[in-house]
Amino acid sequence: MKKLLLISTITVALFTGCAMKNQNAPISSTDVAAAIASAQTKYNLAHEEMVAWGKTKSLIVKAKKLAATDPKKALALANEAAYQADTALAQSAEFEKTWRAAVPQ
Amino acid sequence: MLKKLMKITLISMIGGSILFAGSFNAQAEKDRKAFVKYFEKKFENPVKNQAEYFPYVTKAELQNKYISPISFQGFQDGPLSWYKPSKEQFAEINEFAPYEIPLDDGIELFNKPFANGKSYSNCFPDQSIKQNFPYYDTKRDDIVTIGMAVNECRVKNGEKPLKYGKGDLAKVVAYIAFKSRGQKINITIPSENAAKAYEAGKKLFYKQRGYLAISCNECHVQSAGKRIRAEALSPALGGTTHMPVYRVKWGGLGTLQRRLAGCVKDTGSEKPKMQSKPLKELAYFLTYMSNGMKLNGPDTRK
């Protein structure tokens, strides 16, 4: 039992160590710019289809603002925005097939 | 001979277009009838139909707090048409309705001359017109809302257009709505493009959206007559009769589009802009669904 605990502790330590390393790795400004650009394109698509989520646009605006000062946060925001736009589009495609069933007949 | 042929073609063309005019709204009329039937059946006897429509509402509440049966006209009061506690509270509030102050402002604005000496009454000699809005203008190939009509009147007379959705515009619209009280909503679908706009509005109404992935339909058709916590969900039927509406939450008047935009936002979607294409289409569809209902705006809501 004790051994198991020890092993698991080591594993956890190892994992967190790895994660820490990744987090500490410097984020290049080109990565941030690319993430923001990709989020923007995806958002534009969702916006044109009129299915964009409420917060997506402001996430991108925030990411742009933070790109120089806090690249880590900017990257996270851009990724979040891209995820939201992607999900919105996927949802829209899904609901496109089903909404007619809800119309009272 | 040629003349005669032309005449025949012309006549047949006109005849054809009349024939088409009848058929442009065929689908919409079918939808509308099913829509009305759904609501009438739902509220015919909530206690008896509990299993089908209100499985999570207690019998006591159905018996004591629900108004039933509701006639077709009865749906014109939104959530107040079925939920007694709300109806009582607003009956009390409407003893001296909060909308009377902005309505008085609206009367004043309506009669105040523009810089060129004319006034709104030159554009709207008959103010009892709200039942026809929003209408589809086949020449412009666009939906014309009452707010647009007001602003076009201003621009024509050299005035700056007003901000849509609230404020002075809503006040002027409130006056027109007040003068149109008792008129029956009469929305037509005059062309193929109008039918397309109707279909687009219908899709906006029934298709889930936003991060909550809910549709207008889920709350205001399927769940109309239930509550979200303390909030009584209004039936979509008759949802446009009492606009513009004074909402206590806003502390002022707002137009149909302002209300709809707020609702779309609540699904977790981007808030659509006033007079944007989707909002107008949604308003067009929703108002068509209430065809034949009497107007009773402006009114007060939470």
Next chain:
Amino acid sequence: MGIKAKVKNDIATVKLLVKHPMKSGKLGGGKGESKYINHLSVKHGGRVVYDMYPTSAISKNPYIKFAFKGAKKGDMITVNWTDNTGATEKKDIKLK
């Protein structure tokens, strides 16, 4: 200010709707200015028939309803309010 006043059997029922923001000044972390009616009175002849001390906890555009005895059709009543910034309004109306 909107006033509806009716007399029936010696009793006058008065309904008022006053146009006033009734701001508490608590919005936006207390940065806003407060502006609310703090005294509203109604006089009939020389006597005060309604004497209210509202605060910002009364809703925007306050609505007030009350009734008093000893009124006749055609009598005048005077409504008078003051707010915390010193603004006042006075209005006379005939009882119907």
Next chain:
Amino acid sequence: MKRRNFLGLGFTTLAVAALQNTSSANILAEHPKAFNATKGDDAVQGIYGTTDVMKDDKAVLKLPDIAENGAAVPVTVSTSIENAKTMAIIIDGNPHPLAAAWELSEGTIPKFSTRIKMKKTGNVRLIVEDANGKLHEAVKQVKVTVGGCGG
């Protein structure tokens, strides 16, 4: 017609009371503390100098169980007490609980309606002071919900 005067019991000295008799009474001017109180009981104490109240059916408070919107809750206050002197609404959940106070005059039917703001779910109290200076109280809990939908 002489206005009925309002006498605070706690802090008011006889001299002040005598002064009040000559001028018209004014709850606000005499008890500003009550209007600035942040607790319901302090507001009651501020006006009446005591928080001893009788919970009986002589003070009547009509309010909805659930407020449609906390920004405008219709309320009707009334009392069966003859020659009552004052009435006050206390909303315990508000930053300043004293919502309104009335001085009653002869000929006025002690039944008033208005609309109040409520910050959150809580008790609303009506205090009626009778001719002997005794306080009568009615309490009602009102649920306030915040929501984006409705109407």
